[in-house]
Amino acid sequence: MSQAAAMTAGRATGGKAKTDDARKLPKDVGDTLTKAGMGLAVVGVAAAGAGYAMDAKRFAFSYLIGFLFVATIALGGLFFVLVQHLARAGWSVAARRQMEWLAGLLPAVAVLAIPIFLWAHDLYHPWMGPQAATDPILQKKAGYLNPSFFYGRSAFYLVVWVALGLYFMRNSRAQDESGDLKLTEKMQTASAPAMILFALTTTFAAFDWVMSLDPHWYSTIFGVYVFAGCATSSLSVLALITVQLQQRGYFRKVSTVEHRHDIGKLLFGFIVFFAYIGFSQFLLIWYADIPEETIWYHHRWDDAGWAKVSLAIFFGHFLIPFLLLLSRHAKRHGMVLSLGAVIMLVMHYVDLYWLVMPTFDHHFHFSVVDICGLLGPLGIAAFLVARQAAQGPLYPLRDPRLAETVKVDNP
Amino acid sequence: MDKAHRHEELEEEAAKPFGLMGYFLTPGELMHACEKLKNAGYKNFDAQTPFPVHGLEKAMGLPPSKMPWIVLAAGTTGLLSAIALTWFVSIDYPLVISGKPSFSYQAYIPIMFELTVLFSAFGAFFGMWGMNRLPMFYHPSMKHPSFPRATDDAFFVTVEAKDPKYDASKTRKLLEELGAREIVEVTE
Numbered sequence: 001m002s003q004a005a006a007m008t009a010g011r012a013t014g015g016k017a018k019t020d021d022a023r024k025l026p027k028d029v030g031d032t033l034t035k036a037g038m039g040l041a042v043v044g045v046a047a048a049g050a051g052y053a054m055d056a057k058r059f060a061f062s063y064l065i066g067f068l069f070v071a072t073i074a075l076g077g078l079f080f081v082l083v084q085h086l087a088r089a090g091w092s093v094a095a096r097r098q099m100e101w102l103a104g105l106l107p108a109v110a111v112l113a114i115p116i117f118l119w120a121h122d123l124y125h126p127w128m129g130p131q132a133a134t135d136p137i138l139q140k141k142a143g144y145l146n147p148s149f150f151y152g153r154s155a156f157y158l159v160v161w162v163a164l165g166l167y168f169m170r171n172s173r174a175q176d177e178s179g180d181l182k183l184t185e186k187m188q189t190a191s192a193p194a195m196i197l198f199a200l201t202t203t204f205a206a207f208d209w210v211m212s213l214d215p216h217w218y219s220t221i222f223g224v225y226v227f228a229g230c231a232t233s234s235l236s237v238l239a240l241i242t243v244q245l246q247q248r249g250y251f252r253k254v255s256t257v258e259h260r261h262d263i264g265k266l267l268f269g270f271i272v273f274f275a276y277i278g279f280s281q282f283l284l285i286w287y288a289d290i291p292e293e294t295i296w297y298h299h300r301w302d303d304a305g306w307a308k309v310s311l312a313i314f315f316g317h318f319l320i321p322f323l324l325l326l327s328r329h330a331k332r333h334g335m336v337l338s339l340g341a342v343i344m345l346v347m348h349y350v351d352l353y354w355l356v357m358p359t360f361d362h363h364f365h366f367s368v369v370d371i372c373g374l375l376g377p378l379g380i381a382a383f384l385v386a387r388q389a390a391q392g393p394l395y396p397l398r399d400p401r402l403a404e405t406v407k408v409d410n411p
Numbered sequence: 412m413d414k415a416h417r418h419e420e421l422e423e424e425a426a427k428p429f430g431l432m433g434y435f436l437t438p439g440e441l442m443h444a445c446e447k448l449k450n451a452g453y454k455n456f457d458a459q460t461p462f463p464v465h466g467l468e469k470a471m472g473l474p475p476s477k478m479p480w481i482v483l484a485a486g487t488t489g490l491l492s493a494i495a496l497t498w499f500v501s502i503d504y505p506l507v508i509s510g511k512p513s514f515s516y517q518a519y520i521p522i523m524f525e526l527t528v529l530f531s532a533f534g535a536f537f538g539m540w541g542m543n544r545l546p547m548f549y550h551p552s553m554k555h556p557s558f559p560r561a562t563d564d565a566f567f568v569t570v571e572a573k574d575p576k577y578d579a580s581k582t583r584k585l586l587e588e589l590g591a592r593e594i595v596e597v598t599e
Contacts, residue, residue, distance in 0.1 A: 279520060286517050289509060328479065411468060 044379020051372025062373025076234025077102025485534025
């Protein structure tokens, strides 16, 4: 590391860690974090129960949005871990453990998916209900869109995600203990087929769980659109956790302003990617102007409330964070990067809300039930991430590229 | 003006020193030397290496590049040009296509995007040439007898005479202390 970089790293971390074992959070901090997470989970589950009691039918949709919020963040974490192994990246070693925490949510995602299947007949009523039998369009789609195949596919996605999440998390943790280089090789070899599985399962899960809410409508790019949300939301969470750990001095010299800058660059890139994909979907449908395709946008534009949400996504999910994070100085500045990350997380929820809710509610109105649907899955996810953060090392202790990540520099 | 005098004057002009040059055999020594020169207060010095040496710009104390501003200005120009282009062609020569309004900006967003990217790329490419004053067919450093090794195994440093701290003997002494080899004062 050059002297200048070493000095910056020293300033960024400040050496404020209160324990000799700087590789982990101090025990008291970890306990507080776990307790806070536990509190959030209890509040979330209670809120979810209250929401269900208030309006069970609306709550199913609100819960689907909350579930998707957590699932997309977890999948984004898995994607990051896979792509770094695939590229044999050195810089990201200092950021990988946080993304492994997110991928470690996937077993919980599988459990959180159970209510979706219990309420499937409400959520996916247009094609699961009896009227589908007389609908000529749905009759042609029935070979794919039928309940038993739907449940089978969904179970397959969840099994794949749990397996991948646990595989990469456990091997990385095992290397902390043993320092075995073969584990890195194993994960690199597995990352290529895992990436193919990830791409297919995520795309089809987006088709099945979100796009089929409106079963007449289809868009082949839809899976990529949802994936763009996975990437922006998980990188936002990574940015927030990284800045917090750095500013409190728990990262010492492993993760520095240079890593923050790199995470900011990726987040910025995926903000543009999201806009590119979202506009690609819109442009083709707008240009062709075929009623069965444009109906989806009509549901999100004809009502004045939904039109405002649509505009909010353009400004809040693209233009404002784009301008905010354009500069190199913004990406390196902890508070500015965190602000961008918070905006992106809020807008990720708005985006999912915009995808799901218009099929239930043609006139936009935000209900307290929707907040309850988010708090349940979010509280549980916060607890599980906090517990992982409290229990394990903050970075892969014996990764062969650890020395490389410490030297990362953005000229 | 007689011929001999004129010749003398030309020679005097040609003999104006450009700076002191020396080289090192490892990037580490060069990095160290650049840091020392920077700390000694030198501003106008340069390094020539066979391959990019990461962190050298920090060791030399170079200010941040102005390229981002050039690219931003060029990209904004591109965006505005695309808006102007699509606006004027759809007003000047209106064509009704599939019943859409005359200035259907939705269809023109790819044009705006592409022109922004194209102009940004031009800004980056030509801005780089301009700021490096390229193409440059002659540079005084070429007078150092071992300069071809700058593309092979030598890491050169040049302290320019225009630096206010430049002093032919003191600067030479400093370079000697730093371990530079074959220190030569090259002329312009």
